[in-house]
Amino acid sequence: MPVRRGETLTVDRSPDAPGTVVVTGISRPLGARVAARLAADPRIRRVVGVDAVEPGPELVALLGGVERVLADLGSASTIIADLHAEAVVHLAVLTAPDQQHGGRTAMKEQNVIGTMQLLAACQQAPRLRKLVIRSSTAAYGASFRDPAVFTEETEPREVPRGGFARDILDIEGYVRGFRRRRPEITATVLRFAPFVGSTIDTTLTRYFAQPVVPTVLGRDPRLQFVHVDDALEVLHRSVTEEHGGTYNVAGAGVLALSQAIRRAGRVAVPVLEPGLSAAAGFARSLSVGRYGFDQVDLFVHGRVVDTTRLINEYGFTPRSTAAAFDDFISGHAGGTVVRADQLAAAEQAILDGIRRVRAAVEERS
Template sequence: MGKVVLVTGVARQLGGRFVRRIQRDPEVDRVVAVDAVRPEHHLGGADFVQADIRQPTIARVLAESGADTVVHLDVTGTPLGGGRPSLKETNVIGTMQLLGACQKSPNIRRLVVKSSTNVYGSASRDPAVFTESTPPKSLPSGGFAKDTVEVEGYVRGFARRRPDVAVCVLRFANILGPAADSPLASYFALPVLPTVFGYDPRLQFVHEDDVIDVLRIGAHEPRRGTLNSGTFNIAGDGVLLLSQCSRRLGRPTVPLLLPAVTWAGSLMRTLGMSDFSPEQIRLLTHGRVVATDQMRETLGFTPKYSTAETFADFVRSRGPGLLPPETVARAVDRIAALPVPGSGHVPAHGAD
C-alpha cells in the first residue's frame, strides 16, 4: 500500500497547489485535505474534510484517515478571515491540537511543518548570515514571527515524545511568485514603498514552485545520501537590497524616519491596505540572510530559482509600476547618496 498524506491549510493557494501535486506521486495512494474553510480552488482527487485544527475533532479526522504522513501548512502570516487573533489561534493552538493528535496516532511516520526564517528576528546586532543553529539576538516579541517560534517549540517537544516519527521543519525565506499571498507581497504591491531612512536591508526570497518541490521531498522517504528530517533554511541563492527591489518593480520609495514608518504601518493596517506589522518594519530596517548549506547537503534540495529570479517572476506577474525602472533607479541613487544625519556616513546602496 502507498502513503496516505494529510495536508492542513488547503484553502490557501499554496496548500491547494501542494495537494494537487503530491497526489500525482506514484508512492501516494490517498491525500486528505483539511481546512476550516472550503477552498475556492479545486483539489484534484483529494478527499476534502472541513475541520478546524484548533478543535479536538482533528484527532478524529487524523485517526479515521489512517494517515502516515502529515504536512502542516496551516502556519501563516496572512489571515483568510477573522483578523490577527484568529490567525494566532490557528498557528499556535491549531498546531498544539494537531501535534496532540499525531502523538496519539500509531500510524504517523512523517511530519513536515512549514515554518519561517522569521524565527531569527531582525535586529541591528544580527550576524551577517544565520545558520539553523544560530540563536536570535532578540526573540521576536509579537506577530507571526512569535507564532513561528512557539510552533517550533511545540514541534521539538513532539519530536522528543515520538522519536519514531521523522520530523522535518522547513524555515522558508519570504515566499514570492505569481500567486504569492503574504505581507511582503502586499508591501511590494503598494504604489509607493515606504522605507526606513538610512537603511537598505538585504532580503532573500524563495519561489512558490520551489516551496512545492521541497515540501514533496520532506513528505517522502529520503534518497540515498540524504536525510529529510531536521530543521532546514529554505531560500534561493543570493540576496537583493530593498533599493534593487524598488528599481525592478518600477515603484518609487519614500524614505521616512523610523517613528514615521511605524506610524505609517499602523495606518496601513487600520485601513486594510497592508499588514505592515512591526516585525515587517524590522525586516525592512535590518534585513535577514540565512545559510542554505544544510538544504543542499543534507536535504538534497537545490532551488530552481535564485532570489533575483524569484523576484523577477513576481515582478512580471504584477505588471509595471508607476515609473519606468530607470527613472526609479536614478531617484533611488540620489536618495541613497544623501548623508544620514548625525552618522557621518553615506548609506549603502546596490546597483543592478
C-alpha cells in the first residue's frame, strides 16, 4: 500500500542491511519497471517508489515488491532523509506537455524545478552513495550544423527549440553543480535515444504506428533508437555497479526515416516543414499524440550518437537500432486503417500548409 506524505515510514536501520533505493516517476511504465526490477534483485534490501500520481492498475500489479510513497518531488528531502536512502534513481522527467495537466508550464515545473528540489534533497542526504538521472540525446539538439555523430563531450551547436530538450540542458546543468558539491557520490547521467519496443507506447512509436506517416519534403534524417529492455538493463547496472559520468545509450547503426517507414509497412506523405504541424493535426485525429519542436527537428535533421563509452564502461552492448525497431514492428503489426474521410482531411491539411508557405513567400517577394 502507498504511504502518503505525513505518515511514518518504518525503516530497518541495520548497518549490515543492503542499501535502500528511491525511484521517482513510478506512475509511468519506465519508472515502474525499473523499480520492480530493482526490487527483484536480492542485493538490494528495499526499493521505495515516489510519485505525486497513483500508478494505474496494470502498474500497481507490477509494483508488488515496491513500497510506494504518494508525494511530489518537493517532499523529497523528508522522504530521502527518513529512508536513509543510499541510491536515488530519478525518472520523473516528462518528455511532452500532454503527459501532465497544465501543459508546458506544468512540464517545466516537474522537469526543472522538481529536479532542482530533488538534487537539493540529495545534497543533504548523508548516506547517499549513488544518483542516477534519466537524460536524453535531445540534449544535443538538432540542426543543420550538427556533426555526423555526437560524443558525450559534444556541445549543442545552438539552443534547441523544443521544450523537452531545453529542460534536459537545465537538468544536466544542475547535476554538474551537484557533482561539484558532492564529489564522493557516484552520479550517472544516461542520455537515452528514443525508446522503442513491442510493448512501449510513446509519441514516437505512435508516429510510426500511423498508417499514413507525415515526413518533411526533401529530408531523410538518420535516426537511432534504444530498446526499452536495454534501457532497463543499463539503469539496473547503474544502481548495482559503479559507473559515474555521462553516457549515450542507443542501439548501434542507424535507420533513415524512409527506411523505418518502409520497414513498418507504412505510407510516407512528404509535406513542406510548415505543413508538418497540419499533418500532425491529422495524427491527433487518429489518437496518436501530438508533436512539438523536439519531434519536428528530429524528423528534419535526425541525430546519431556514439556509444563507445557505454560499451566499454558497462561491458554491455544494446541491441542494434534496426533490431530494436523490428521488435517495435512485431508488437504493432496491422495498425490502424485509415478511413476515406480521414485521408481526405490529411490531404486537405497538407494542401493548406503548402498554400500558407506560398503565400508567405509571395509576401516577402
